[in-house]
Amino acid sequence: MSTARHRILDALEQVLIADGPALATIEHVAATAGVSKGGLLYHFGSKEALYEGLLARLTDAAEQVRVGTDARAAVGEYLRQSTVADDAYSITMLAALRLVGAPEVDVPAALANASDQWFAPVGALIADPVTARLVQLVGDGLYLNALVAGSASEHDPAVVDRLLGSLEQEPAGDRREP
Amino acid sequence: MSTARHRILDALEQVLIADGPALATIEHVAATAGVSKGGLLYHFGSKEALYEGLLARLTDAAEQVRVGTDARAAVGEYLRQSTVADDAYSITMLAALRLVGAPEVDVPAALANASDQWFAPVGALIADPVTARLVQLVGDGLYLNALVAGSASEHDPAVVDRLLGSLEQEPAGDRREP
DNA sequence: GTCTATAATCGGATAGAC
DNA sequence: GTCTATCCGATTATAGAC
Numbered sequence: 041m042s043t044a045r046h047r048i049l050d051a052l053e054q055v056l057i058a059d060g061p062a063l064a065t066i067e068h069v070a071a072t073a074g075v076s077k078g079g080l081l082y083h084f085g086s087k088e089a090l091y092e093g094l095l096a097r098l099t100d101a102a103e104q105v106r107v108g109t110d111a112r113a114a115v116g117e118y119l120r121q122s123t124v125a126d127d128a129y130s131i132t133m134l135a136a137l138r139l140v141g142a143p144e145v146d147v148p149a150a151l152a153n154a155s156d157q158w159f160a161p162v163g164a165l166i167a168d169p170v171t172a173r174l175v176q177l178v179g180d181g182l183y184l185n186a187l188v189a190g191s192a193s194e195h196d197p198a199v200v201d202r203l204l205g206s207l208e209q210e211p212a213g214d215r216r217e218p
Numbered sequence: 219m220s221t222a223r224h225r226i227l228d229a230l231e232q233v234l235i236a237d238g239p240a241l242a243t244i245e246h247v248a249a250t251a252g253v254s255k256g257g258l259l260y261h262f263g264s265k266e267a268l269y270e271g272l273l274a275r276l277t278d279a280a281e282q283v284r285v286g287t288d289a290r291a292a293v294g295e296y297l298r299q300s301t302v303a304d305d306a307y308s309i310t311m312l313a314a315l316r317l318v319g320a321p322e323v324d325v326p327a328a329l330a331n332a333s334d335q336w337f338a339p340v341g342a343l344i345a346d347p348v349t350a351r352l353v354q355l356v357g358d359g360l361y362l363n364a365l366v367a368g369s370a371s372e373h374d375p376a377v378v379d380r381l382l383g384s385l386e387q388e389p390a391g392d393r394r395e396p
Numbered sequence: 397g398t399c400t401a402t403a404a405t406c407g408g409a410t411a412g413a414c
Numbered sequence: 415g416t417c418t419a420t421c422c423g424a425t426t427a428t429a430g431a432c
Binding site: 077082 | 397398399400401
């Protein structure tokens with residue numbers, strides 16, 4: 041667990057988001073991380089290995105997601121997260137999104153895995169499947185906005201409230217005992 | 219309006235979606251279009267010009283969008299379109315999305331322009347601004363799914379119906395005269 | 397573990413023939 | 415309007431010193 045690997049992956053994320061995938065070259069990432077080309081290649085033997093390192097970081101982060109038992113809290117947190125805050129997970133996710141289409145790695149698979157991992161426990165708390173899908177799609181929409189803008193999207197409490205309101209309609213199993 | 223320009227832009231879209239931005243090189247696009255490198259460079263003097271040609275095509279297509287006066291029909295069509303069918307506009311949009319982060323052109327600006335152009339008339343038909351924002355975000359979410367998958371996302375009628383149902387709540391101004 | 401060469405390849409762009 | 419030939423710069427990856 042050398043910190044150099046971390047610093048290099050941090051640099052890769054930064055370059056992907058700020059400069060774009062075309063400039064996510066070994067040389068540029070190495071310079072951003074403060075190491076030489078050869079130094080980077082000691083830790084990641086190839087560009088493919090470097091990119092896989094980022095996807096592995098995404099997978100690891102997604103596996104550590106913990107969700108409570110309250111549907112309202114979970115949905116609120118899910119959508120807040122989807123506006124792409126400055127936390128490590130959001131940055132990794134945004135960087136991975138910028139890697140979509142890269143021939144070296146299977147980004148769609150990693151992204152689908154992470155996305156499901158993160159949404160599945162939230163969706164399980166929502167009784168109505170249509171509402172669940174709606175919440176997921178709104179989260180995806182927020183991510184698209186962040187991806188295109190290269191930074192956090194607007195946090196819109198009214199939209200969150202509306203979706204939270206939908207939860208009240210069919211609270212199958214989450215109601216207080218009468 | 220030589221057809222060569224069209225064929226080259228078609229090839230660029232195909233390469234971006236099927237092979238990714240990294241392989242959207244002048245040489246590869248030229249080969250896909252069935253012309254030589256020099257042949258392509260006659261029509262588009264540089265890679266930047268080539269990319270701008272795609273964004274111009276997107277802008278042109280967005281400007282020709284016509285929306286009726288019925289909110290339900292407009293929202294339904296907007297969301298159906300967002301599942302990225304096989305029509306020319308969807309393909310251009312998807313290709314442009316794959317260009318996000320390219321240093322040669324300002325994709326976010328072109329995308330924001332096209333997106334607004336397409337959504338603005340739909341949003342104008344929706345009385346409640348929160349519902350309007352919800353529809354737009356769901357559309358964006360569908361586009362993100364298509365972008366990552368590289369193909370059309372699932373058309374989910376239940377989600378569309380739910381959003382159409384929201385329109386009934388506050389039909390301020392669209393009601394029949396009493 | 398990290399660095400400085402260096403080799404080999406590829407991409408963008410120009411010049412000029414047809 | 416389209417092609418081939420060519421130059422130049424950038425990028426990946428290797429070899430080997432420190």
